[in-house]
Amino acid sequence: MLTPKLVTTLRGYTLPQFIADAGAGLVVGIVALPLAIAFAIASGVTPERGIFTAIVAGFFISALGGSRVQIGGPTGAFVVIVYGIVQQYGMAGLTIATIMAGVILLALGFARLGGAIKFIPYPVTAGFTTGIAVIIFTSQIKDFLGLAMGPLPESFVEKWIAYAREAGAASLPSIGVAIGSLLVITAWPRVSRRIPAPFVAIVVASVAVALLDLPVDTIGSRFGSIPTSLPAPSIPAISLADATALVGPAFTIALLAAIESLLSAVVADGMIGGRHRSNMELIAQGVANIASPLFGGIPATGAIARTATNVRSGGRTPVAGMIHALVLLLILLAFGRWAEAIPMPTLAAILVVVAYHMSEWRSFRNELRGPRSDVIVLLTTFALTVMVDLTVAVQVGLVLAAFLFMRRMSEVTNVAEIGENFTDPVVDSGTFSTSREGPLPKGVQLYAIDGPFFFGAADKFREALGQVSSAPRVLILVMRRVPAIDSTGINALRNVIERFQKDGTRVILVGPRAQPLEAMARTGILAAIGEDGVVSDLDAAIALAEHPGPGHPAAG
16 A cells, blocks of 8 residues: 555544644754754764754655654664765765665565565674664764774774774773763653753753863764754766766665665554554655755664654654754754764763663574574674675575575475375374375375475486386375475476386376476476376375376376
8 A cells, every 4th residue: 555654644633732742843953952962973864864854754754654653864774875875976876876776765665575675684684783883883983982083994803903903092081072972872761751862962961061171082073963954855966887886885875775765664653552564664764864865864764763752752744854853953953063073972871872882782682592594604704794784694694594494494395205005104194195005106106295396406307206216107295285386496397207217107286286287387397297297185096096187198
């Protein structure tokens, strides 16, 4: 259903609900301000770009989205990929990559592939999410300690080597501001949850630094003045070579946006007892990621923490998210210059807390106790995210998970020869049933395929049938428990049938289900074995083997 939730929720909308949504939007707008600034700086762009993103993308995600309470904006998931794109291609490259990602998201939504995102293996998402958290934490050590360093090295290991080399030059005022901000962020929720802790930490730290005249970097001292209005929309010029090179990062941005937004929508559903529209959510994410860079923003997606804050504050319709964007716009217009006083150690403290919660280290630890194949995917994705590149990590993680899935599928599929008597254990297991007793008719061999007949199981099938020493008069293949077959399975089945038919063997298929039957019909297998070569049960197959009918090769 491609209808925004806003359209649905405005039917019967009441004044009390508007008041509740407005209050929630105000709270979430205040929460979003420091996070938008912090994520922008961590991504290697100027702080106002985070605000632009939260305003523009946040509005479209709420107005067009498939969730009642989703709050959109810049998130920690994009920090690594955005930083890498900016360092290599500049803001122009980031703008084009984000627009391309928006187009990809639109295509996914209109193709109704929203439900497919849930099939991305959890070890892949857990691996790169925890890896991103580690990278965010690592990137904040410089400002947390107040180290007067130049640009940080790109390599994760080199960053920590540089920190160790410069540790003796740490600034005590910066450390004090950062630790004080951490204490406020962790302790304030015990005092009040109505006023967001990060906002309180920013106010307290900014006032303290100004009154005490502490030698601490602020947004103003590092980035200069912050604009007090949205920029005019524009599209930068970029070479075809760079645009082609940005296709991979664009797909990564789109994949992260889809995963994060739908995960956030699922969490929100659990909190309000609702049900989001995944395809509409992807379309909204696409529009948001096309609009955001036009106004100087960066990639955006659904933000779980801000969405949860919206729900806890009473927001129940997309109006709350739209008001959150308007609140941020008013803050930018009226108080944008005040953001210049925010201390950098405070933003570092906020991101350290974000990284801690984002890491979900307990879930990561639990995954290490899971199946070995899942652990391999988890650790590989995590290591590649931290040590190499997020795009590479996602691609390798998905491919590795796919290969391990193939291996598992081949392990659960079994191809077994049934012995001479119908009392054999395989028969009694329920693979098939028959009213007959005693030995098989002379010259008849019986095999049962149990499980999906995908390419992982094709070798098992060929190997099992290849052990037949002499061609039987009739070969019966029981396919009652084959739920699906792919092209490799079809090819293996065709090769086996052709080989046996060349030796004068008749092949009978027993009980194929709808999907395998349709696939065999389209590929000509059913025509090759004849109309009477497919029967519904084993009794009919045995009767056909005993009395093949006049003129049939098996009759001889």
